[in-house]
Amino acid sequence: MSGIIWKFSQYMDDEDVMFSRKCMVSYRMAQDYYGLGMKPIIRMAWASGAVYKIGKKVLIRRDIFEEYLRQHQKIVEDLIDGDEDKLLKALAKEVEGESYE
Template sequence: MKGNLWKISDRLDETDIRFAQKQFFDLRSGYEYYGLTEKVILRMAREAGALYKIETTYRVRRDLFDAYLRDQYRRENR
Protein backbone atom coordinates (compact mmCIF):
# COMPACT_ATOMS: atom_id res chain seq x y z
CA MET A 1 0.00 0.00 0.00
CA LYS A 2 1.09 3.54 -0.66
CA GLY A 3 1.51 6.24 1.96
CA ASN A 4 0.42 5.68 5.53
CA LEU A 5 -2.62 3.53 4.86
CA TRP A 6 -0.78 0.46 6.11
CA LYS A 7 -0.71 1.96 9.64
CA ILE A 8 -4.47 1.50 10.01
CA SER A 9 -4.91 -1.47 7.67
CA ASP A 10 -6.19 -3.66 10.49
CA ARG A 11 -9.24 -1.36 10.79
CA LEU A 12 -10.04 -1.22 7.06
CA ASP A 13 -12.29 -3.54 5.15
CA GLU A 14 -12.01 -4.39 1.48
CA THR A 15 -14.36 -1.57 0.45
CA ASP A 16 -12.19 1.01 2.23
CA ILE A 17 -9.04 -0.28 0.58
CA ARG A 18 -10.58 -0.33 -2.91
CA PHE A 19 -11.94 3.20 -2.46
CA ALA A 20 -8.59 4.48 -1.14
CA GLN A 21 -6.83 3.24 -4.27
CA LYS A 22 -8.88 5.58 -6.47
CA GLN A 23 -7.58 9.07 -7.18
CA PHE A 24 -10.98 10.30 -8.40
CA PHE A 25 -14.52 9.15 -7.66
CA ASP A 26 -17.90 9.95 -9.13
CA LEU A 27 -20.84 11.29 -7.13
CA ARG A 28 -22.59 7.92 -6.90
CA SER A 29 -19.49 6.23 -5.46
CA GLY A 30 -19.11 9.08 -2.99
CA TYR A 31 -22.75 8.70 -1.97
CA GLU A 32 -22.24 4.99 -1.32
CA TYR A 33 -18.93 5.41 0.52
CA TYR A 34 -19.43 8.58 2.59
CA GLY A 35 -23.18 8.28 3.10
CA LEU A 36 -23.71 11.87 1.94
CA THR A 37 -26.19 12.87 -0.74
CA GLU A 38 -24.87 13.68 -4.19
CA LYS A 39 -25.92 17.31 -3.74
CA VAL A 40 -23.92 17.62 -0.50
CA ILE A 41 -20.86 15.95 -2.04
CA LEU A 42 -21.11 18.31 -5.01
CA ARG A 43 -21.26 21.37 -2.72
CA MET A 44 -18.42 20.20 -0.48
CA ALA A 45 -16.22 19.18 -3.41
CA ARG A 46 -16.77 22.60 -4.96
CA GLU A 47 -15.74 24.27 -1.67
CA ALA A 48 -12.68 22.02 -1.45
CA GLY A 49 -11.58 22.79 -5.00
CA ALA A 50 -11.79 19.07 -5.74
CA LEU A 51 -14.57 19.06 -8.34
CA TYR A 52 -13.89 18.33 -12.01
CA LYS A 53 -16.48 18.21 -14.77
CA ILE A 54 -15.71 15.99 -17.74
CA GLU A 55 -18.39 16.52 -20.38
CA THR A 56 -21.55 15.74 -18.37
CA THR A 57 -19.92 13.77 -15.54
CA TYR A 58 -18.62 15.18 -12.27
CA ARG A 59 -15.51 13.65 -10.71
CA VAL A 60 -14.11 14.45 -7.28
CA ARG A 61 -10.41 14.34 -6.48
CA ARG A 62 -10.29 12.14 -3.40
CA ASP A 63 -7.15 13.50 -1.70
CA LEU A 64 -8.40 17.11 -1.77
CA PHE A 65 -11.90 16.08 -0.68
CA ASP A 66 -10.59 13.99 2.23
CA ALA A 67 -8.30 16.83 3.34
CA TYR A 68 -11.29 19.18 3.28
CA LEU A 69 -13.37 16.75 5.37
CA ARG A 70 -10.55 16.39 7.92
CA ASP A 71 -10.20 20.18 8.14
CA GLN A 72 -13.95 20.66 8.64
CA TYR A 73 -13.98 17.95 11.32
CA ARG A 74 -11.12 19.64 13.19
CA ARG A 75 -12.87 23.01 13.07
CA GLU A 76 -16.09 21.57 14.48
CA ASN A 77 -14.32 19.66 17.26
CA ARG A 78 -12.14 22.39 18.72
Template sequence: MKGNLWKVSDLLDETDIRFAQKRFFDLRSGYEYYGLTEKVLMRMAREAGALYKIYTTYRVRRDLFEAYLREQYRKENGL
Protein backbone atom coordinates in the same frame (compact mmCIF):
# COMPACT_ATOMS: atom_id res chain seq x y z
CA MET B 1 0.96 0.26 1.16
CA LYS B 2 1.44 3.83 0.18
CA GLY B 3 1.06 6.64 2.73
CA ASN B 4 -0.41 6.09 6.18
CA LEU B 5 -3.07 3.57 5.22
CA TRP B 6 -1.05 0.74 6.75
CA LYS B 7 -1.50 2.27 10.23
CA VAL B 8 -5.20 1.42 10.23
CA SER B 9 -5.12 -1.55 7.86
CA ASP B 10 -6.62 -3.86 10.49
CA LEU B 11 -9.74 -1.64 10.53
CA LEU B 12 -10.23 -1.56 6.75
CA ASP B 13 -12.12 -3.93 4.50
CA GLU B 14 -11.70 -4.51 0.76
CA THR B 15 -14.11 -1.68 -0.12
CA ASP B 16 -12.07 0.84 1.89
CA ILE B 17 -8.82 -0.28 0.33
CA ARG B 18 -10.20 -0.17 -3.24
CA PHE B 19 -11.68 3.29 -2.62
CA ALA B 20 -8.42 4.60 -1.15
CA GLN B 21 -6.51 3.53 -4.26
CA LYS B 22 -8.59 5.81 -6.50
CA ARG B 23 -7.41 9.32 -7.22
CA PHE B 24 -10.82 10.44 -8.47
CA PHE B 25 -14.27 9.06 -7.74
CA ASP B 26 -17.67 9.66 -9.28
CA LEU B 27 -20.61 11.02 -7.32
CA ARG B 28 -22.42 7.70 -7.06
CA SER B 29 -19.51 5.86 -5.46
CA GLY B 30 -18.85 8.92 -3.29
CA TYR B 31 -22.30 9.11 -1.78
CA GLU B 32 -22.34 5.34 -1.28
CA TYR B 33 -18.96 5.42 0.49
CA TYR B 34 -19.33 8.59 2.57
CA GLY B 35 -23.08 8.26 3.21
CA LEU B 36 -23.81 11.78 1.97
CA THR B 37 -26.50 12.83 -0.48
CA GLU B 38 -25.45 13.79 -3.99
CA LYS B 39 -26.29 17.44 -3.40
CA VAL B 40 -24.28 17.66 -0.16
CA LEU B 41 -21.36 15.79 -1.71
CA MET B 42 -21.28 18.19 -4.68
CA ARG B 43 -21.46 21.24 -2.41
CA MET B 44 -18.65 20.01 -0.17
CA ALA B 45 -16.49 18.98 -3.14
CA ARG B 46 -17.02 22.39 -4.74
CA GLU B 47 -16.02 24.13 -1.48
CA ALA B 48 -12.92 21.93 -1.31
CA GLY B 49 -11.97 22.77 -4.88
CA ALA B 50 -12.10 19.07 -5.68
CA LEU B 51 -15.02 18.94 -8.13
CA TYR B 52 -14.22 18.41 -11.81
CA LYS B 53 -16.69 18.21 -14.68
CA ILE B 54 -15.60 16.03 -17.57
CA TYR B 55 -18.16 16.39 -20.36
CA THR B 56 -21.39 15.48 -18.55
CA THR B 57 -19.83 13.57 -15.65
CA TYR B 58 -18.66 14.98 -12.34
CA ARG B 59 -15.55 13.59 -10.65
CA VAL B 60 -14.18 14.40 -7.20
CA ARG B 61 -10.47 14.43 -6.45
CA ARG B 62 -10.23 12.24 -3.37
CA ASP B 63 -7.09 13.69 -1.74
CA LEU B 64 -8.43 17.27 -1.82
CA PHE B 65 -11.87 16.19 -0.64
CA GLU B 66 -10.52 14.18 2.30
CA ALA B 67 -8.19 17.03 3.29
CA TYR B 68 -11.25 19.30 3.32
CA LEU B 69 -13.15 16.79 5.50
CA ARG B 70 -10.25 16.62 7.97
CA GLU B 71 -10.06 20.42 8.09
CA GLN B 72 -13.80 20.74 8.76
CA TYR B 73 -13.58 18.07 11.47
CA ARG B 74 -10.77 19.96 13.19
CA LYS B 75 -12.73 23.23 13.04
CA GLU B 76 -15.84 21.68 14.55
CA ASN B 77 -13.94 19.91 17.31
CA GLY B 78 -11.55 22.76 18.11
CA LEU B 79 -8.40 20.80 17.32
Protein backbone atom coordinates in the same frame (compact mmCIF):
# COMPACT_ATOMS: atom_id res chain seq x y z
CA MET C 1 -0.12 -1.17 0.09
CA SER C 2 1.67 2.08 -0.54
CA GLY C 3 2.17 5.15 1.59
CA ILE C 4 1.10 4.95 5.21
CA ILE C 5 -2.14 3.08 4.60
CA TRP C 6 -0.56 -0.09 5.99
CA LYS C 7 -0.52 1.51 9.46
CA PHE C 8 -4.32 1.45 9.52
CA SER C 9 -4.86 -1.91 7.85
CA GLN C 10 -6.41 -3.48 10.96
CA TYR C 11 -9.25 -0.91 10.77
CA MET C 12 -9.90 -1.26 7.05
CA ASP C 13 -12.08 -3.66 5.12
CA ASP C 14 -12.06 -4.54 1.43
CA GLU C 15 -14.27 -1.57 0.54
CA ASP C 16 -11.83 0.86 2.18
CA VAL C 17 -8.86 -0.67 0.36
CA MET C 18 -10.61 -0.51 -3.02
CA PHE C 19 -11.70 3.08 -2.39
CA SER C 20 -8.19 4.14 -1.35
CA ARG C 21 -6.84 3.00 -4.71
CA LYS C 22 -8.98 5.52 -6.56
CA CYS C 23 -7.68 9.01 -7.19
CA MET C 24 -10.98 10.39 -8.43
CA VAL C 25 -14.51 9.30 -7.63
CA SER C 26 -17.98 10.13 -8.94
CA TYR C 27 -20.69 11.78 -6.87
CA ARG C 28 -22.47 8.44 -6.50
CA MET C 29 -19.32 6.65 -5.27
CA ALA C 30 -18.62 9.45 -2.76
CA GLN C 31 -22.21 9.37 -1.59
CA ASP C 32 -22.08 5.62 -0.98
CA TYR C 33 -18.68 5.66 0.72
CA TYR C 34 -19.02 8.70 2.98
CA GLY C 35 -22.68 8.05 3.82
CA LEU C 36 -23.82 11.56 2.94
CA GLY C 37 -26.62 12.75 0.70
CA MET C 38 -26.08 13.87 -2.87
CA LYS C 39 -26.59 17.60 -2.19
CA PRO C 40 -24.04 17.80 0.68
CA ILE C 41 -21.50 15.87 -1.41
CA ILE C 42 -21.97 18.23 -4.36
CA ARG C 43 -21.87 21.33 -2.15
CA MET C 44 -18.73 20.29 -0.28
CA ALA C 45 -16.96 19.05 -3.42
CA TRP C 46 -17.42 22.41 -5.15
CA ALA C 47 -16.52 24.33 -1.96
CA SER C 48 -13.30 22.34 -1.61
CA GLY C 49 -12.29 22.89 -5.23
CA ALA C 50 -12.01 19.15 -5.84
CA VAL C 51 -14.40 18.98 -8.80
CA TYR C 52 -13.14 18.10 -12.26
CA LYS C 53 -15.60 18.17 -15.13
CA ILE C 54 -14.73 16.27 -18.29
CA GLY C 55 -17.52 16.65 -20.80
CA LYS C 56 -20.62 15.50 -18.97
CA LYS C 57 -18.66 13.42 -16.45
CA VAL C 58 -18.04 15.07 -13.08
CA LEU C 59 -15.34 13.62 -10.82
CA ILE C 60 -14.16 14.53 -7.34
CA ARG C 61 -10.45 14.44 -6.55
CA ARG C 62 -10.43 12.37 -3.39
CA ASP C 63 -7.31 13.77 -1.67
CA ILE C 64 -8.52 17.39 -1.88
CA PHE C 65 -12.04 16.45 -0.78
CA GLU C 66 -10.85 14.43 2.21
CA GLU C 67 -8.51 17.23 3.31
CA TYR C 68 -11.49 19.61 3.20
CA LEU C 69 -13.52 17.17 5.31
CA ARG C 70 -10.68 16.86 7.84
CA GLN C 71 -10.33 20.65 8.16
CA HIS C 72 -14.02 21.17 8.73
CA GLN C 73 -14.28 18.26 11.14
CA LYS C 74 -11.52 19.86 13.23
CA ILE C 75 -13.34 23.21 13.27
CA VAL C 76 -16.56 21.60 14.48
CA GLU C 77 -14.79 19.44 17.09
CA ASP C 78 -12.97 22.50 18.45
CA LEU C 79 -16.21 24.40 18.79
CA ILE C 80 -18.50 21.65 20.11
CA ASP C 81 -17.27 22.15 23.65
CA GLY C 82 -17.61 25.93 23.32
CA ASP C 83 -20.77 27.97 23.30
CA GLU C 84 -23.26 28.15 20.47
CA ASP C 85 -22.58 31.82 19.65
CA LYS C 86 -18.90 31.10 19.03
CA LEU C 87 -19.82 28.22 16.70
CA LEU C 88 -22.24 30.39 14.72
CA LYS C 89 -19.68 33.21 14.37
CA ALA C 90 -16.98 30.79 13.18
CA LEU C 91 -19.30 29.22 10.62
CA ALA C 92 -20.35 32.66 9.39
CA LYS C 93 -16.66 33.57 8.89
CA GLU C 94 -16.13 30.35 6.92
CA VAL C 95 -19.02 31.21 4.64
CA GLU C 96 -17.61 34.71 4.07
CA GLY C 97 -14.26 33.20 3.15
CA GLU C 98 -12.31 34.14 6.25
CA SER C 99 -10.23 31.53 8.02
CA TYR C 100 -10.97 30.08 11.43
CA GLU C 101 -9.13 31.48 14.50
